[in-house]
Amino acid sequence: MAPPFEEKTSLDPSQTPPHQTLSNAGAVSGKSKVTIVGSGNWGSVASKLIASNTLKLHSFHDEVRMWVFEETLPSGEKLTDVINRTNENVRYLPGIKLGKNVIADPDLENAVKDANMLVFVTPHQFMDGICNKLVGKVNKDVEAISLIKGMEVKKEGPCMISNLISEQLGINCCVLMGANIANEIAVEKLSEATVGYRENKEIAEKWVQLFTTPYFIVSAVQDVEGVELCGTLKNVVAIAAGLVDGLEMGNNTKAAIMRIGLREMKALSKLLFSSVKDSTFFESCGVADLITTCLGGRNRKVAEAFAKNGGKRSFDDLEAEMLQGQKLQGVSTAKEVYEVLSHRGWLELFPLFATVHEIAIGHLPPSAIVKYSEHKPMLSLV
Ligand SMILES: NC(=O)c1ccc[n+]([C@@H]2O[C@H](COP(=O)([O-])OP(=O)(O)OC[C@H]3O[C@@H](n4cnc5c(N)ncnc54)[C@H](O)[C@@H]3O)[C@@H](O)[C@H]2O)c1
Numbered sequence: 001m002a003p004p005f006e007e008k009t010s011l012d013p014s015q016t017p018p019h020q021t022l023s024n025a026g027a028v029s030g031k032s033k034v035t036i037v038g039s040g041n042w043g044s045v046a047s048k049l050i051a052s053n054t055l056k057l058h059s060f061h062d063e064v065r066m067w068v069f070e071e072t073l074p075s076g077e078k079l080t081d082v083i084n085r086t087n088e089n090v091r092y093l094p095g096i097k098l099g100k101n102v103i104a105d106p107d108l109e110n111a112v113k114d115a116n117m118l119v120f121v122t123p124h125q126f127m128d129g130i131c132n133k134l135v136g137k138v139n140k141d142v143e144a145i146s147l148i149k150g151m152e153v154k155k156e157g158p159c160m161i162s163n164l165i166s167e168q169l170g171i172n173c174c175v176l177m178g179a180n181i182a183n184e185i186a187v188e189k190l191s192e193a194t195v196g197y198r199e200n201k202e203i204a205e206k207w208v209q210l211f212t213t214p215y216f217i218v219s220a221v222q223d224v225e226g227v228e229l230c231g232t233l234k235n236v237v238a239i240a241a242g243l244v245d246g247l248e249m250g251n252n253t254k255a256a257i258m259r260i261g262l263r264e265m266k267a268l269s270k271l272l273f274s275s276v277k278d279s280t281f282f283e284s285c286g287v288a289d290l291i292t293t294c295l296g297g298r299n300r301k302v303a304e305a306f307a308k309n310g311g312k313r314s315f316d317d318l319e320a321e322m323l324q325g326q327k328l329q330g331v332s333t334a335k336e337v338y339e340v341l342s343h344r345g346w347l348e349l350f351p352l353f354a355t356v357h358e359i360a361i362g363h364l365p366p367s368a369i370v371k372y373s374e375h376k377p378m379l380s381l382v
Contacts, residue, residue, distance in 0.1 A: 033061040034210065035115035037130060038122035038147075039068040039083075039104065041326055042182040044093035046121050046147060049185070049211055051099030057209060067111035068104045069122075071325075080104040091325065096186045109137050117143050117210070120165060120173075123327035124150025127161055131168035144173040145195070145207050149231040150329050153336045157343070158272060160228045162196075172200065174207055175224055177231030178284035179292040188215045194285035195220040196227030219283070226280035229269040234290045235330035236337055237261030239303040239356050241294035243369045246307025253370060257352070258294050262287060264350050268337070271346070298323060299330035307366035315360055331360045 034054060036047050047066050054060040071079045071091060083089050083104035087097050105111040112118060112134060122130060127148060144165050152159045162173040178193030185191050193211065197204035197220055204220040212218045221227060240257045262281065269276045280286055294300055302318050309318075315331045338357035341347045347354045358364040 031059055031061045032117050032206070033063070033115050034117045034119065035065040035067065035112050036119045036121060037067045037108070037112065038120065039066050039089060040092045040122065042147060042180070043121040044089040044096070044098060045182040045186045046119060046211075047102045048096065048098050049213055049216055050119065051102045052213060053210055055099070055101060059206075060210065062101045064099070064102050065111045065115065066098075066102055066104050067108050068106050069126075070106040078106070080106045093182070093186055108133055112138055115142065117145075117206075118171075119145050119147065120161070121147040124148050124152070124161055124329060125327070125332060127164060128152060131164060134169055138169050138171060140170050142169075142171050143203050143206075144169070144171050146173055146175050146228070147177070149177065149235055150333050151232055151336050153339045158336070158340045160225060160232070162224055162228055172198070172203065173224075174198070174204060175228045175231070176207065176211060176218070177227050177289060178218075179288035180284075181292055181296055185216060188213075190215050190217070192217045192219075192284035192288065194218070194227050194280075194283040196224040196280075196285070197222055198224050221277070221280055221283055223275070223277045223280045225273040226269055226276035227283070227285045229272070229276065230265060230280060230283075230285040231289060232329075232333055233265040233268065233337065233353075234261070234293050235297075235299050236334045236353055236356050237265065237290060238293040238297050238299035239330040239334060239360065240352055240369050242300035242303025243307045243356075243359065243366045245300065246304040247366060247369075249370065254294065257369070258290060260352050261294075262290055264352050265290070268341075268346075268350060268353070272340075298326060299328055302328055303330070306360075311359065311362060311366045314362075330356075334360055 034050055036043060047064055051064045054062055054064055068080045068083065073079055073082060079091055087100055088094060089098065146162045146165060148161045150161060152164055162175050165173045175196040176193055180191055180193055193216065195204050195207050195218055208218045208220050237258060240261060241254050244254045244257050266281050302315060302322055305318050305322060306315060315328060319328045334357040337353050341350055341354060355364060355368055359366055359368055
C-alpha cells in the first residue's frame with residue numbers, strides 16, 4: 001500500500017538551484033519523473049495540476065521541472081528566478097501558486113535529462129526548434145504528451161505536433177486537448193479534457209491519473225489524430241466566430257459559423273486520417289472545446305478586434321497589443337490549413353477555413369466570413 005501523503009518529502013525550491021535536481025530518487029526508485037516543456041499560460045496551469053498530483057501519487061517523483069523560455073522582467077530579474085522565489089509565473093499566470101515542487105529551469109537540456117515523462121506545451125511554432133535541440137538528449141523509453149494545438153506543414157503534407165515529437169525524438173507521444181481556457185482552470189473551475197492515445201492504454205491511464213483533479217476531469221480515447229486535429233482546427237473556427245462578433249452579427253450567425261466549422265473540422269480530419277473516429281468530436285476535445293473557444297478564447301477576442309478595425313490593423317499588431325506575449329494560434333493554423341487545402345486541391349471543399357485565411361492576410365474584408373463566392377459553395381460538399 002502507498003504510504004500516506006504526509007510521508008512524501010516536503011520541498012523547498014529556494015534550496016534547489018535550477019541546474020540541480022532535488023534528488024535522483026526517480027531513477028533509483030522507479031518512480032516516474034515529470035518535466036514540462038513550456039511555461040506560458042496553459043503550461044503554468046498544467047504544472048499546477050501535475051504538481052498537485054505528483055505530491056499525492058506514489059508512483060511519481062514529487063518534483064516537477066518546468067522548462068522556461070528565459071525572459072528578463074521589467075524589474076530586471078530573470079523570470080525563472082522569480083518563479084522559483086515566489087512560486088508564481090508572474091508573467092503568464094500571475095496570482096496563482098504553482099506548487100512548491102515546481103522548479104523552473106531555463107536550461108532545456110538539463111530540464112529533460114532525468115525525466116521519463118515529458119509534457120510539451122509551447123506555442124506550436126516553436127516546437128521544431130525545441131525538438132531539434134532535444135535530439136539525442138532524451139531516452140527512447142521516455143513517454144511524452146503534447147498539449148499543443150497546431151500543426152507543421154512540410155513538403156510531404158501536414159505533420160501533427162505529436163508526430164513531430166515522436167519522429168524527431170523517437171518516443172511515443174499522446175495528446176491532451178479539451179475545453180480548457182487556462183485561466184478558468186487556474187482558479188479551479190470544473191473542466192473536462194481528453195487524452196488521445198495510439199496503442200498503449202496503460203500509458204494513457206497514467207497520463208489521465210497525472211492530470212485528473214476534482215476540478216479537471218480527464219478521459220482517454222484511442223484516437224491521437226482525431227483529438228489533436230480537433231484541438232488544432234477549432235482555433236481557425238474561433239477566428240471566424242470572433243469576426244462575426246466584431247461585425248455584431250448576433251448569436252444565430254455565430255452558431256451557424258460554429259456548426260459549419262465543426263463540419264469542416266470533421267471532414268478535414270477524416271480526409272487527412274481515415275482512422276479518425278466520429279465519436280471523438282463529441283468528447284471534450286471536440287464540440288466542447290469548439291464552444292468554449294468561440295465564446296471566450298484569445299483567438300476570438302483578437303479576431304473581434306480585427307473586424308472592429310475593418311481589417312486595417314494586422315493580427316500581428318493586435319496580438320502584440322492585446323496578448324502581452326501570449327501567442328495566437330488560429331491565424332498561423334489557418335495559414336497552415338490553407339497550404340494543405342491548396343496543395344491537395346481541396347480549397348473549395350472548405351470555404352470557412354479558406355475564407356478565414358484570406359481575411360487574415362487582407363485579401364478579403366472581414367465581412368466575407370459570411371459571404372462565400374460562387375466558387376466556394378457554402379456547406380455543399382463536405
Ligand atoms: N492558454 C490556454 O488557455 C490554452 C489552453 C489549451 C491549450 N493551449 C495551447 O497550449 C500551447 C501553449 O500555450 P500557452 O498558453 O501555454 O502559451 P502562451 O501563449 O501563454 O505563452 C507563450 C509562451 O511561449 C514562450 N516563448 C516565446 N518565445 C519563444 C521561443 N522563441 N521559443 C520557445 N518558447 C517561446 C513564452 O516564454 C511563453 O512561455 C499552445 O499550443 C496553445 O494552443 C493553450
